Amino acid sequence: MARTSGSHADKTGPRVSQAALSLFAQHGYAAVSMRKIAGEVGVQAGALYNYIPDKQSLLFGLMQTHMQDLSDAWQKLDKPDQPVDQLEQFSRFHIRFHHARQDAVFISYMELRNLTPENFKAIEILRSDYETEVEKILKAGVATGAFQVADTKIAAMALIAMLTGVNTWFREGGRLSLSEIETIYWDMARKAVAAS
Template sequence: MARKTGSHSEITGPRIRAAARTLFARHGFAAVSMRQIAAAVGVQAGALYLYTPDKETLLFDLLKEHMDELIAAWETEPGGTGPLARLEAFVRFHIRHNLDRPEAVFLSYMELRNLGPANFAAIEGLRRDYETRLETILREGVAAGLFAAPDSKIATLAIIAMLTGVTTWYREGGRLSRDRVGDIYWDMVRKAVAA
């Protein structure tokens, strides 16, 4: 099939991923067809297969891209010295980073179930990698006598769930600024681990 005039892979590929992300987040993975994605991008449905072999692979690529980006961004984040400063940095980073990506966050939590076993395991591995970074901070804080978290894994999952939930209700220009939300959540997390 000939490429549409004006179509370029470095432009069309990202447009396909952006359209799929929005449609999957709005309507759910199962309800969205490849034809709908193609229509949103303005290409023939068959053209999508130049960029992805199937819809599940497209979803997997979106979830992997989100997790890779999240982990890479945390790696460059100045973490501060000591467990308390690092925990605060993690809280503020997680909120700040994810508020700019609500569709990607939604897909990461709600559409993971649509992946086959191998793809599911790959994304779960990336999630565990990210969670381990927080769990390490909590364990170090407990060892230093700064935190009280009887089960660091449960505390990790609870904190991440609480922080990620911000993307479901926060609206730009609303009652609270992003910084104020970060302040409130940091206070709640700090109290939750008795720091």
Template sequence: MARTQGSHSDITGPRVRTAALRLFAQHGYAAVSMRQIAREVGVQAGALYNYTPDKQSLLFGLMKQHMDELLAARAELSATGDAVTDLEAFTRMHIRFHRARPEEVFIAYMELRNLTAENFDAIETLRRTYEDQLEAILRAGVASGDFAVGDPKIATMAVIAMLTGVNTWFREGGRLSLDEVGQIYWDMVRKTVGR
């Protein structure tokens, strides 16, 4: 099928991903058709297959890009060797990163069930990599005597859930700035794992 006049792969490809992201976040993966994505982008439905093999590949690509960007943001934080300092940096980075990407976060958590088994395993591996980094900080804090955590794996899941929850209620222009919320959450995280 011919490309729609005025369509360019370097422009249309990202527009396909952006439209899929928005539609999946609004309506859910299962409720969105390739035809809807094509209509949103302004191309014929058959033209989408020039940019993606199928809807599953779009979903997987969005989730993988989110996790790759999260791991890259985490890698930009230099480990100091001080568990308290490293946990604070992790806390603030996690809140800032996720707040800037509400649609990606929604899809990353709510659409896991719609991944094929192979794609699910790939995303879970990336998620475990991220979780393992926080768990390592908590274990280092337990070893140094700064943290009192009975089970670092469970504490890891609890901290990530708490931090990611900011996206469900925080609104720009509200009573508190994101930096103020970050400080409050850092205080809560520190008390959760501290002595």
């Protein structure tokens, strides 16, 4: 099929991804057809294949982009010297980054089951790399005596789950600001790993 008049790869490609992100988050991957995505973008269904090979590739691309953006943003930060300060930085960073990308976060957790085994493995590697960043902070804190953690890997996953959970209930304009929530969650994270 011919490309819809007025569409351009540099503009339409990102619009396809954004439409899929929004529709997958609202309705679930299984319930969203390529035709529905095309309708949201304003192109014919067949025209989508000029930008993506199939719906699975689109889902994988959204998850991969989210995880790579997350990792890149964390790596770019100047890290403080002390593990306690590093963990505070991570806690606040994780909450802020994910709050600004709620649809991507929802898809990254809820749609893993819809990935092919090969794509699932690739996303799991990216997730594991990110979890390892937290584990390194915890191991450094244990080594200095600042943290007391029985299993740093489990503690890292528990902290990430707790921090990511903010997305399930926090809304702007509520009783507390996001900054106040960050402080409360940092206090809980610190107490969860602090040496007695």
